Amino acid sequence: MFSMASTIKQIAVLGSTGSIGRQTLDVVRNLSSYFNVVALAAGQNLDLLTQQINEFAPRYVHCEAEEGLSNTGCEPLSLEEIASHEHVDTVVIATSGKSGLLATLAAAQAGKNIALANKESLVMAGEIITREARASGASILPIDSEHSAIWQCLQGEAQSFVRIILTASGGPFRSYPPEQLKQVTAAQALEHPSWQMGPKVTIDSATLMNKGLEIIEAHWLFDSPFEYIRVIIHPQSIIHSMVEFADGSVKAQLGWPDMRLPIQYALTYPERLPNPELPRIDWDNVPSLTFEQPDLNRFPCLRLAMEAGKTGGTSPSVLCAVDEAAVDLFLTGTIRFTDIARLVEQVLTEHRTITDPSIEDILAADAWARQRTDKLAGEIA
16 A cells, blocks of 8 residues: 555646656656646647647646647746646756756745756755755755665664765766867767766766766755765666765665656655566676776866865856856867866856855856856857
8 A cells, every 4th residue: 555545746847858857757657646747848849748738638838939839728837837836746847957947946935845857956056945945845855866866875864974975877988088088079978878868967977067066966955065975986877876874884775777766756755656667677687886986187077066066156056057058069069078177167267256146146157157158169169
């Protein structure tokens, strides 16, 4: 017997046509008696959104490409209106980059359950969002596999941890010499060895920026000092993260690298529901589990993210903005793979940090960083 059976969760999926959004709806599809999709929000993929609307019949919808929405029978709302709507109790923030920030803040202020896959929201405005969540009683339920693993490891523990260990696959280039990294193409960088993700997160995984952003996110999610958080490379991506306690014990959460696992845990918490579509580890064929230290010289984005997180204020917002802009430039062939880190370091060096920023300060820093990145990229090109 599962207690959720008598309570259908009313969910909204922001970023429903992206990688995490599609996998979220796959979980909902396989556990349809537990969820009602109240709202869907997408970017430009109107065709896929229309298919999702036909299948899940949401009451509210958002799409940046608004043409055609009038024929769906759904009420169009902004991301912030959906995230804070009285008919929604759980909001899945599956958008990438800055686009999820204000919606996450609105959900936090409205006291919602926030199933969060958009790490940039906490990186940019973690202090503000967590403060608003505490005031309203909102719950932030991490979808990132690493933070979900930490969250699961902390269940049932009366005492605090002494160390968080974030695992990283190392991406497709962890053994490349520095000179070879300069020749990496977008097509190569999009071939992640373990995970199926959207293009932004996949490139961030290749530069290890993703892991740096996760350090900052873990700092806010688990109220952890930065010195308590470390990263270790685990190429097999079976151990999703670990937590060390005062007695030296280390708890780890393991699972096949499939984002539907942490998505389902966030949506069904505190229950664990059977889902025959989710993969199981075949222990007869598991490769050896290996670990190595990250190379901060080869992958400077990890170092730059850690430094920005420790600096705090508007620096993490600048970090996110430059990275998002630089990844777009790399994907369009405007800059090289190694130029991503160069741009991040240059713009962070030029930035004058505001130590106690408002949300307006954070957005202004974001806008400045994007403009500066575009100018510097033009000089590189």
